[in-house]
Amino acid sequence: MxxxxxxxxxxxxxxxxxxxxxxxxxxxxxxxxxxxxxxxxxxxxxxxxxxxxxxxxxxxxxxxxxxxxxxxxxxxxxxxxxxxxxxxxxxxxxxxxxxxxxxxxxxxxxxxxxxxxxxxxxxxxxxxxxxxxxxxxxxxxxxxxxxxxxxxxxxxxxxxxxxxxxxxxxxxxxxxxxxxxxxxxxxxxxxxxxxxxxxxxxxxxxxxxxxxxxxxxxxxxxxxxxxxxxxxxxxxxxxxxxxxxxxxxxxxxxGGNNAFIVLEDADLDAAVNNGLWGSLAHNGQICMAAGRHLVHRDIAGAYTDLLAERAAKLRTGDPSDPDVRFGPLVSARQCDRVHRIVAETVEAGARLRTGGERDGLFYRPTVLDHVAPGMRAFDEEVFGPVLPVTAFADDDEAVALATATDYALSGAVHTRSVERGLALSERLGTGMFHVNGQPINDAPHVPMGGRGASxxxxxxxxxxxxxxxxxxxxxxxxxxxxxxxx
Structure with missing residues (x-):
């Protein structure tokens, strides 16, 4: 039946x-x-x-x-x-x-x-x-x-x-x-x-x-x-x-424009894995998605290289195929918006490391680095498969960058120091926060919600x-x- x-x-x-x-x-x-x-x-x-x-x-x-x-x-x-x-x-x-x-x-x-x-x-x-x-x-x-x-x-x-x-x-x-x-x-x-x-x-x-x-x-x-x-x-x-x-x-x-923070002592491979999933699950069309990758300057180059390398290898195609890792965006309107944000961010001085291309409603996973406040991919909720990377010098600058938005939904940090991660969670003021995880998390028994524009x-x-x-x-x-x- x-x-x-x-x-x-x-x-x-x-x-x-x-x-x-x-x-x-x-x-x-x-x-x-x-x-x-x-x-x-x-x-x-x-x-x-x-x-x-x-x-x-x-x-x-x-x-x-x-x-x-x-x-x-x-x-x-x-x-x-x-x-x-x-x-x-x-x-x-x-x-x-x-x-x-x-x-x-x-x-x-x-x-x-x-x-x-x-x-x-x-x-x-x-x-x-x-x-x-x-x-x-x-x-x-x-x-x-x-x-x-x-x-x-x-x-x-x-x-x-x-x-x-x-x-x-x-x-x-x-x-x-x-x-x-x-x-x-x-x-x-x-x-x-x-x-x-x-x-x-x-x-x-x-x-x-x-x-x-x-x-x-x-x-x-x-x-x-x-x-x-x-x-x-x-x-x-x-x-x-x-x-x-x-x-x-x-x-x-x-909505959300959630910070994914990677400290210099993080497990790099795990951080990249979590960052990819946090930004690309359901093609980035999730309010809890990692909208900004804030990475300590000591490892920002290595992190971005690995992120771009892995994003470029993701297979797109028929979403019913179990081997496909990336599907279409929901509409032409959404695809157009994502592409405009990427193009204007690159025009403003960011570097395109991979992606930035579309085929129908498919938009390739896109990694941008040298992204700064004032650029659209930093300031706005993209709601698409875009991973903007911004380097920071210390925890104070990470907090300043993470909170340079009206959104306060979710967030995550990767570090080998749980105490340092918890200290950041107290300073960010998001409705949800995850130490050594990624921002997309939900369960029936937990309080899910945000503050501010979220x-x-x-x-x-x-x-x-x-x-x-x-x-x-x-x-x-x-x-x-x-x-x-x-």
Whole structure:
């Protein structure tokens, strides 16, 4: 049996507990070969408003369900993903241009998020407080917010949607999910079908792929008090602006221009290996990617030589081929942007060591050295397969370079001195940091999020999900009503 048969979802959206004809038909085009994979249904603002009202009606019943019932639905959804792993991965490869290992890894991460959310449903959700006097019993508890809006991106569409959808459902909320229009199946249909098969009650989940107008309608929709957005910093600022005006909670996980720092005492081979992976996983299209390689001047030459040598050998081609290490970018627009950044950085004085070439949507892994602040490849989030190298003289200069940006998402340092690495982590102020690792790290039980232009301090993962998807209620109880002097 198949999970994603096109007859079910073609030109439809999932809302109100079923598949309804969509307002807009949208061709799904593969970035690998330009072929049309199917026709998706996209939502418009009126669809979003109806879905939000339906979710509000369904939320109370779902919140009242026993926690074990909610957990069982999430566990069954994880089992659905496991049972259709090859089919889902095939769609992810064709629709997003993901390599095979990335597609399967993303499915496994999504399953982990579902299992962790199922466990979260049974976790303590309050604390006992001291009463004002001997006759008062007092406690605080976390209660569902009602409806959570989730706006997910195209680069890891399944996992980056599930990490909000799953805990929101586990904690008793209904959800309206808006996947990116470029990935309506991998980021939308898969999730709708998994929960449909898992027995989620009708109206608790709505899946509405769409554009910016649908996203803005979701942020503004009455009855949606919390919106989780993952995407660019520019779009995140707009989400925060609309949500703030309406006194809504916005959980923003935005862009990154993450520093990968290599100290002079690092294991050079390991640092290059981590640097390549940190910059080139999913062709650099990950917010946690290593955006700037800051290398001590004593080893900068050797590091850059080895980086360029290995990057030049990476095999590109059909992302479904297990031997291919590098696939296409998601769109011509993204490829054009990456090429402009590289060209303008070279014009500004950087040296091109390898790459800088494109073939259709394939952009060769590109290593630049002598990159300095003020150059586009240093200042901006490239979101492509570009590895800019900048030399520094000492730890203070490394910190100054690493923090010469508004982004503060992730980072990493390579050094044989753990104490020195930890000292740098305290000075950089990023939401995440890894000593002798690389910046792309995530797990269901850890707090994932950034600061500054990378986010507003919200965190996905583990017990931190309680802060994002519930409200705190204080409750006091007296066996005998008090008497007041009136």
């Amino acid at each position: 198949t999970l994603l048969e096109p007859e079910r979802w073609t030109a439809r959206i999932y809302t109100g507990g079923g598949w309804r004809p969509a307002s807009v038909r949208h061709p799904i085009v593969s970035p690998w070969d330009g072929s049309e994979l199917g026709v998706a249904g996209l939502a418009v603002p009126s669809d979003v408003e109806r879905a939000a009202a339906s979710a509000s009606s369904a939320a109370a019943g779902w919140a009242a369900a026993p926690f074990a019932e909610r957990a069982a639905v999430l566990d069954r959804a994880a089992a659905v993903l496991a049972g259709h792993r090859d089919e889902i991965a095939g769609w992810a490869i064709r629709e997003t241009g993901a390599l095979r290992h990335k597609a399967f890894h993303e499915i496994d991460l999504a399953r982990g998020e579902l299992r962790a959310a199922a466990a979260l449903a049974a976790e303590p959700y309050g604390e006992l407080l001291r009463g004002a006097d001997a006759g008062q019993f007092s406690f605080a508890r976390q209660v569902p917010v009602g409806v959570v809006g989730v706006i997910a991106p195209w680069n890891a569409p399944l996992m980056l949607a599930i990490r909000s959808v799953a805990p929101a459902l586990a904690l008793g909320n209904a959800v309206v999910l808006k996947p990116d229009a470029q990935v309506p199946v991998s980021g939308g249909v898969v999730i709708a079908r998994a929960f449909e098969e898992a027995g989620l009650p009708p109206g608790v989940l709505h899946v509405l792929p769409g554009g910016a107008d649908a996203g803005e309608a979701l942020v503004a929709a009455p009855g949606v008090p919390v919106v989780c957005f993952t995407g660019s910093s520019a779009a995140g600022r707009r989400v925060g602006e609309v949500a703030g005006r309406l006194l809504k909670r916005a959980v923003l996980e935005l 986010g507003n301090g919200g965190r996905h993962g583990g017990r931190w999900n309680l802060d994002e998807f519930t409200d705190t209620q204080w409750v006091s109880v007296r066996t005998t009503p008090p008497r007041y002097p009136i």
